[in-house]
Amino acid sequence: MTTHPVVDMTTDTLLTTTRSVRKRLDLSRDVPLELVRECLTIALQAPTSANRQHWSFIVIADPGQKRRIAEIYKRQWDWLASTPYAVGVRFADDPTRAPQQSRAADSGAYLAEHLAEVPVLVLPCIEVEGDGQITPSNQADTWGSIMPAAWSFMLAARTRGLGTAWTSLSTSVEPEIRSVIGYPDNVYHASLIPTAYYTGETFKPGTRQPLDDVLHLDTW
Numbered sequence: 001m002t003t004h005p006v007v008d009m010t011t012d013t014l015l016t017t018t019r020s021v022r023k024r025l026d027l028s029r030d031v032p033l034e035l036v037r038e039c040l041t042i043a044l045q046a047p048t049s050a051n052r053q054h055w056s057f058i059v060i061a062d063p064g065q066k067r068r069i070a071e072i073y074k075r076q077w078d079w080l081a082s083t084p085y086a087v088g089v090r091f092a093d094d095p096t097r098a099p100q101q102s103r104a105a106d107s108g109a110y111l112a113e114h115l116a117e118v119p120v121l122v123l124p125c126i127e128v129e130g131d132g133q134i135t136p137s138n139q140a141d142t143w144g145s146i147m148p149a150a151w152s153f154m155l156a157a158r159t160r161g162l163g164t165a166w167t168s169l170s171t172s173v174e175p176e177i178r179s180v181i182g183y184p185d186n187v188y189h190a191s192l193i194p195t196a197y198y199t200g201e202t203f204k205p206g207t208r209q210p211l212d213d214v215l216h217l218d219t220w
């Protein structure tokens with residue numbers, strides 16, 4: 001079935017070393033559509049609310065389309081970078097977290113600069129029934145029906161030599177993205193996932209806050 005040798009690793013290694021790949025995306029190497037299709041086929045095994053499978057996956061490799069999307073993304077990155085919500089500004093006063101935030105900002109800026117050169121952009125999308133509006137009562141079902149599949153795509157990609165990164169900047173300007181791609185008003189993209197072969201061989205587990213800081217047993 002596979003068009004690329006699957007990297008041999010344990011499940012725990014896969015789950016702990018699937019990083020946001022930005023600077024290590026190989027911008028010079030084409031990604032076969034067949035390989036993306038293979039990762040998406042695996043993603044289709046993810047759960048959806050009521051087994052509706054109301055998802056769509058937009059794969060963009062056309063240079064003109066990528067350029068248009070990348071321009072929107074870069075504008076959003078530049079805007080966010082000037083706000084207190086920017087990744088590099090958060091936790092700036094915490095010496096244990098600031099360096100990691102700063103690296104993410106640097107890497108994110110690189111991606112924003114080079115997004116149009118990434119071989120493939122994947123947008124996992126979800127349809128909202130009824131009037132097509134995302135509301136407090138349907139939002140968990142909505143995002144919960146696409147995020148597991150999107151993450152499965154990223155994991156399947158990782159084992160086939162492809163690096164990815166979850167990005168959401170473009171979701172804040174959905175109408176603009178929708179008009180470039182032409183998807184319906186009741187469909188929303190959950191993420192924009194740059195996809196390319198990664199350079200180098202290995203990835204390390206990321207630094208995380210301790211489990212005991214976020215674990216609640218029986219009551220909050």
Ligand SMILES: Cc1cc2nc3c(=O)[nH]c(=O)nc-3n(C[C@H](O)[C@H](O)[C@H](O)COP(=O)(O)O)c2cc1C
Nearest residue numbers: 019020021087104108111165166167168169170206
């Ligand atoms: C909901 C969500 C939104 C994100 N949006 C962006 C984004 O717009 N651009 C970007 O470069 N990274 C984005 N990221 C990636 C995070 O910055 C990254 O996961 C975090 O820095 C931890 O790094 P790691 O994934 O390599 O462990 C996003 C991640 C999530 C889960």
